[in-house]
Amino acid sequence: MAGALADWAAKAAHQLSPRTGGEADARPRHIAIIMDGNGRWATARGMPRAFGHSAGVQALRNTVEAAGDLGIEVLTVYAFSTENWRRPPDEIEALFGLLRGFIRSDLTRLDRAGVRIRVLGEREGVPADILTLMDQAEKQTEGNTIMTLVIAFNYGGQAEIARATQEIARQAAAGLIDPETIGPDTIAQFLPSRDWPNPDLVIRTSGEQRLSNFLIWQSAYAEFLVFDTLWPDFGRPQLEEALQVFAKRNRRYGGV
Ligand code: FPP
DSSP: HHHHHHHHHHHHHHSSSSTTTTTTOOSSSSSEEEEOOHHHHHHHHTOOOOHHHHHHHHHHOOOOOOHHHTTTTTTEEEEGGGGGGGSOHHHHHHHHHHHHHHHHHHHHHHHHEEEEEEEESOOOOOOOOHHHHHHHHHHTTTTTEEEEEEEEEEEHHHHHHHHHHHHHHHHHHHSSGGGOOOOHHHHHTTSSSSOOOOOEEEETTTTTOTTTTTTTTTTTTOOOESSSGGGGGGGHHHHHHHHHHHHHOOOTTOOO
């Protein structure tokens, strides 16, 4: 390979696998989790679904702590999707209340532990006081470097890509971007996730084998791992198991 093609291939390989110096991808830098199964967990106990979501918050706490200990740089969790608006109003209210409660009760502890909080998703439809709490959490923790916790709330991958495309089109119309130069890099740069590496590993609990519109751009080359465990039962042992499975995967990024 020579010239432009070699340059392009080297650049693409670097972006897909940002570790340098020949270091193996033995440990994921970024784990993204679809926290599924709260409803079934509650139903199995004869309890309302909101009880399962509440137990899910504790599983989230355990998982954040374990991820920090295990040296994970970024943990993204899918807490509320744009499709979750189809749920009954009381369940939506319960999920909003849990996010409110989580930020209020855990922000100080997470901040002291060096966790940076970022929020992904549409702001429209989210109650104003929750938006204020999200902004406060992001601002208060912006200097933290131990781990980034990304909370995907009112999030949908397709809408996120559409928004980026709108902005690119706007800039192209204004003459700021040459349409001929638009490529995957351009789109990645217009997504809010441009500040952190793409997920290396996507985990879904409760046995379902779907991405459900979660980080669909960023997960193009992520390993996918499904646990039968329902989310409220997920924690450190399952995360350790996930790391062991990941270390045995052979990531080829389309190569051989
Ligand atoms: C999917 O389980 C889970 C959700 C839609 C919400 C996930 C939320 C949490 C784990 C707690 C909230 C955390 C914060 C910080 C807000 P499901 O309800 O679809 O379960 P099912 O498939 O068994 O019905």
